[in-house]
Amino acid sequence: MTKYKAMIGLEMHCEINKTDTKVFSSAKNGYSSKSNEFIRPLDMAFPGTLPVVNKEAVRKALMASIILNCKQPEYLYFERKNYYYPDLPKGYQITQETKPAPIGVGGVLTYDCKDEEKTVRINNIHLEEDSASMDHFTKMSLIDYNRAGVPLLELVTEPDFRNSDEAVAFLETMRAIYQYAGISDADAKKGQIRCDVNVSIMDSDLDESNPENWGTKVEMKNVNSFGSVKETIDYEIARQIALKESGQYDEMEQQTRRWDDEAKETKYMRGKVDAIDYKYFIEPNIPKFKLTKEWIDEIKSSIPPLQRERKEKYVTEYGLKPYDAKILVKDRNVSDYFERVITSGIKPIDAVNWITTVILGAVNKLEISIDEFFITSDILAELIGLVDSGKISKNQAKNALYEAVQNEKNPLDIIEEQGMEQIQDESSLKEMVCTLLDEHPKEVDDYLNKGLTNVVNFFLGQVMKQTQGKANPAKTMELLKSELESRR
Amino acid sequence: MNYMEKSIEEIHKDLIEKKVTSQELVEESLKKSHEIQDKYNAFVTIIDEAKGVEVSDELLSGIPYGIKDNYSTKDILTTGSSNTLKNYVPFFTATSIKNLEAKGAVAVNKTVLDEFGMGGTGTTGHTGTVLNPWNPSRMCAGSSAGSACAVASGVYPYATGSDSGDSIRKPAAYCGIVGYKPTYGMISRYGLFAYASSLDHCGVLSRSVKDAAIVVDAMKGQDDMDMTSWDSSDIHLSESLDGKVSGKKLCYIGELCNVENYPQASDELKKHLENFKVALDKTKSLGIEVEEVSVDKKLLDLIASVYVVIAYAEATSNMSNMTGIPFGPREEADNYIDMIKNFRTKNFSSKIKRRFVIGSYVLQAENKERYFFNAQRVRRLLVDEWNRLFEQFDGVILPVGVGPAKHLDSSKDALNGDVRALDEHLQVGDFGGFPSITIPDGFVDGLPVGLNITGKCYDDANVLNIAYAIEGILGYKGQIAKEVGHD
Numbered sequence: 001m002t003k004y005k006a007m008i009g010l011e012m013h014c015e016i017n018k019t020d021t022k023v024f025s026s027a028k029n030g031y032s033s034k035s036n037e038f039i040r041p042l043d044m045a046f047p048g049t050l051p052v053v054n055k056e057a058v059r060k061a062l063m064a065s066i067i068l069n070c071k072q073p074e075y076l077y078f079e080r081k082n083y084y085y086p087d088l089p090k091g092y093q094i095t096q097e098t099k100p101a102p103i104g105v106g107g108v109l110t111y112d113c114k115d116e117e118k119t120v121r122i123n124n125i126h127l128e129e130d131s132a133s134m135d136h137f138t139k140m141s142l143i144d145y146n147r148a149g150v151p152l153l154e155l156v157t158e159p160d161f162r163n164s165d166e167a168v169a170f171l172e173t174m175r176a177i178y179q180y181a182g183i184s185d186a187d188a189k190k191g192q193i194r195c196d197v198n199v200s201i202m203d204s205d206l207d208e209s210n211p212e213n214w215g216t217k218v219e220m221k222n223v224n225s226f227g228s229v230k231e232t233i234d235y236e237i238a239r240q241i242a243l244k245e246s247g248q249y250d251e252m253e254q255q256t257r258r259w260d261d262e263a264k265e266t267k268y269m270r271g272k273v274d275a276i277d278y279k280y281f282i283e284p285n286i287p288k289f290k291l292t293k294e295w296i297d298e299i300k301s302s303i304p305p306l307q308r309e310r311k312e313k314y315v316t317e318y319g320l321k322p323y324d325a326k327i328l329v330k331d332r333n334v335s336d337y338f339e340r341v342i343t344s345g346i347k348p349i350d351a352v353n354w355i356t357t358v359i360l361g362a363v364n365k366l367e368i369s370i371d372e373f374f375i376t377s378d379i380l381a382e383l384i385g386l387v388d389s390g391k392i393s394k395n396q397a398k399n400a401l402y403e404a405v406q407n408e409k410n411p412l413d414i415i416e417e418q419g420m421e422q423i424q425d426e427s428s429l430k431e432m433v434c435t436l437l438d439e440h441p442k443e444v445d446d447y448l449n450k451g452l453t454n455v456v457n458f459f460l461g462q463v464m465k466q467t468q469g470k471a472n473p474a475k476t477m478e479l480l481k482s483e484l485e486s487r488r
Numbered sequence: 489m490n491y492m493e494k495s496i497e498e499i500h501k502d503l504i505e506k507k508v509t510s511q512e513l514v515e516e517s518l519k520k521s522h523e524i525q526d527k528y529n530a531f532v533t534i535i536d537e538a539k540g541v542e543v544s545d546e547l548l549s550g551i552p553y554g555i556k557d558n559y560s561t562k563d564i565l566t567t568g569s570s571n572t573l574k575n576y577v578p579f580f581t582a583t584s585i586k587n588l589e590a591k592g593a594v595a596v597n598k599t600v601l602d603e604f605g606m607g608g609t610g611t612t613g614h615t616g617t618v619l620n621p622w623n624p625s626r627m628c629a630g631s632s633a634g635s636a637c638a639v640a641s642g643v644y645p646y647a648t649g650s651d652s653g654d655s656i657r658k659p660a661a662y663c664g665i666v667g668y669k670p671t672y673g674m675i676s677r678y679g680l681f682a683y684a685s686s687l688d689h690c691g692v693l694s695r696s697v698k699d700a701a702i703v704v705d706a707m708k709g710q711d712d713m714d715m716t717s718w719d720s721s722d723i724h725l726s727e728s729l730d731g732k733v734s735g736k737k738l739c740y741i742g743e744l745c746n747v748e749n750y751p752q753a754s755d756e757l758k759k760h761l762e763n764f765k766v767a768l769d770k771t772k773s774l775g776i777e778v779e780e781v782s783v784d785k786k787l788l789d790l791i792a793s794v795y796v797v798i799a800y801a802e803a804t805s806n807m808s809n810m811t812g813i814p815f816g817p818r819e820e821a822d823n824y825i826d827m828i829k830n831f832r833t834k835n836f837s838s839k840i841k842r843r844f845v846i847g848s849y850v851l852q853a854e855n856k857e858r859y860f861f862n863a864q865r866v867r868r869l870l871v872d873e874w875n876r877l878f879e880q881f882d883g884v885i886l887p888v889g890v891g892p893a894k895h896l897d898s899s900k901d902a903l904n905g906d907v908r909a910l911d912e913h914l915q916v917g918d919f920g921g922f923p924s925i926t927i928p929d930g931f932v933d934g935l936p937v938g939l940n941i942t943g944k945c946y947d948d949a950n951v952l953n954i955a956y957a958i959e960g961i962l963g964y965k966g967q968i969a970k971e972v973g974h975d
Contacts, residue, residue: 041580045809047568048560048582048679050714082805082851086824091808141824143813279851281860284686284802286715 004201004244006237007214008161009123010229011196012174015130016060016151017184023129023151024051024094031190035144043132043148045089050285053078057151058103060183061127062291062299064153065104067177067306068122072296073101076289078127081278086143087131094283095128095154102126113169120170121158128152133191147191153183159198159214164233168226171195176307179332187369188225195223197259199236201244215240216249219256220266232259236266310335318348327356333370334360340377346384354384358398362405374408375401383411390472396420419470426479429463429471433479436462437487448488456480492517493642493968496547496699503543503550510550510594511540517552517596520643528619528641530634532557533565533598541592547702549592554647556635557598558605559585559690560679564595568604568681569613571835572810575817582679583714584648584690584707591706596644599634603837605650605683606803607631608658609894612839617896620662621969622935625900626893629662631655635693636663640969646694646703650680652687653795654888654914657926657940660693661888664928664936664967666959667693668700668952671945672921673718675704676711684802687795687918696965697927697956701725704948728949733957734775736950738941739881740768742780743788744910752905756891759932764887767929767939770961771885776954778885783873788909790866795915797850797863804847810836871920878944883951885941886913888926892935900975914940923948925955928964934972936964 022029025042032038042049058076065072077100080092096102107122132148134141155174161167175193178186186193200215207213218240223232236257243249256275257266305313307329314325329335334355341351359380363370383401386392392400392415400420404411414420436459437444443459446452456477463476491499491508502508521534531554543550555561558568560578567573581589588595600613610618610633618633620626621641628637632649636659639647649656651669660667669691680690692703705726710719747753747761768778812818812831819830836844850859877884890907917924917940924942931937941958943951959965 044814046560046578046580046815047566047573047576047681047809048578048580048677050678050682052713052715080805082808084808084811084825084828086811086813089809089814091811092805277853279805279848279853279856281801281805281851281856284684 070104661938
């Protein structure tokens, strides 16, 4: 690899799913397992329909633009990208890809890759509408218009990544930004994130600042998971190096390929001559819209604390270990869950232990989001509260939680059903201890006269057995010792 | 009694005084619709099940009207006069039609247009050619051909139209009636089938300026469904018609109006321009100052090309929803490309396909700068030029077309040499979104001709008031077409 350098750029599409309605229609912006549920006439391009811009989608797009340190245009325009495809009911997509200016240009973002700080230049970020989704069968294809018109952010980076790790680290950072800023759940499983990957290789000794040295750009379309992004890049770098080594690289034309996830290779789609002419022009139904400084400032001031800031707070303010803090902030939903638990008075250090061990373990095993987990932050907070107040032991809580996960039950119910609450009442414990000592004169004698102090553990075991583990162990031990001593 | 030949206010009075019921009006209008359909082929649909309604204080309540068939009407076939939508029954109604319904207006038919509004002849609709009620061997012009024909024939006092080049204002002149398209965005376009979105206007064809004002008062209003619509609630068109026009200033463009600029002018053209000058003299007698101005002929000669490039480009894109996949008579094929191709090949007329090819060509990356962007620049120059005129004048007054209605058989049309700018200048009204109204200004060889007044954006009330006063002195208000010949 040292002989060559990879020039990698990304186009990351992310649905904005945190608006009530779609970007140009009043249909609900939502994810549904039922097809064609969220549609208004515009979403199927019935004649006479017109787009109406959703201001909240623009607001969220501007927020992304600001976070990426992009320049915002003075006026907001949209344009049409014209092409025929069954998933595109209007025959064009409303986007802002070329002129005059998309919602953000010329940004830069810092991200961590393997604990090293890197920066990437953002060429532009723009707001557009998603297409319908399609299911293909042997003899037919089905179209679902639920997704048609969902607001979509397309972010285009400069070719600043040198390997797949950097590209994926950047994507993870972006996903967190979208989540933390409340722009999107950015859930790749729901198709909310999709990427195009550009890869070329150049000789390491050439001047990188001259684009002519970058080599021939190969674009891979619709790479839809971060894992596939990594595989695609690694595969493509290897493929292109092999072409270099065998002297065939110069014959390779600029082209578009796709990632075949089953064959684990990229496959040729079309060359430069077949590139589609999208015949862009400004969307005449949307008048240009002035983006005032006041509005931009207002949006800027409303950006919530993002991943980096939260992590810092967890370490410096809550005294968490950086490792734990990193786990908590990786997914905004987890971080939110943690924050809700500590809001109800639980010590951060206690909360983090429960979350990183039991809760995340269960959530990962179930392959769901922590939001969908039936043990809500409220339930966990109450459970930890019971331990803190000594009502149940830590072990009891842990057992209840495991059992709850296993049987999908509320752990608080389990505690109650199994009567796990500890016996705190001193007088009843004392009575039990006295009776026990009376019944075991030999053992009392062993303790008092033979110095066998371990006998106390035998008594403790007996108390626990009689109370089915409900006695507070510390308190019982205290009572046992004082009662034994009093018989000396 | 032919109530449908009266003005809106007269009919309203008769309704209030119970001389006639809304149901009787509807019956008269439907009967007339069938007669006119048989003679001139003006309608795609006659709504025989239309019923009279209870009459309120609203001027339009209970009175029949027609809807151009590119306005979406819920549960009523809406074709755009195209085979692509020959069976399309929408499930929503255009905002402007809803507004008319809210005032109690009763739709009785859907009128023929040039396919999707793309044409100026009234000959390209899928149901065939619309004939001119003054002379059936002539055209009504288009695209609002059916609406113009029906209003001129006395089917009802008004019908809706749409105007992207001159589609309301040209047919109005050819049929001897009034055609008004207000400032862009005054009437919501939601539900109007898009042709060229930056040029498309809703409007009305009627037999008087007052009626046009009453109808647009009812149709207009800001609409959440159309971002280009604007709040005109402080504009009351019919109320502002007071006829006080003394001291108003109009201009006409010498390059277009002076007969000496047309060395090969036919008799028809000469008479048309002469008639226009007579109308100008009468206009002056109202105390309106009329001045000749000069506009660079080179710029005027570009109007038609600018229109072709911009309108066809936008049309190509707007009509891309016609794939036969989500709606329309779907074509079967092995793959989606052939499905779409077969549907479009089979159902669009050849004229439209020609426009799509041109529209597509001018948007191609290698041609866009030369054609599309240049057309947009010249559009801007033309609009600026007109706006400069509006700094000094209340409006530009010009003759419509090069004479009376053209022959359906174009070989019979008189040859005039280069008259393209005169024939197409109304398109500037759509380039700038200006309020623009055509009124009849007389006859040439027994056939009606018209003049047009165009003013600055948002100045609709002033433009209409001037037209109202001129209409008064010219004396062709409310005329009903009668066949004067068949050549």
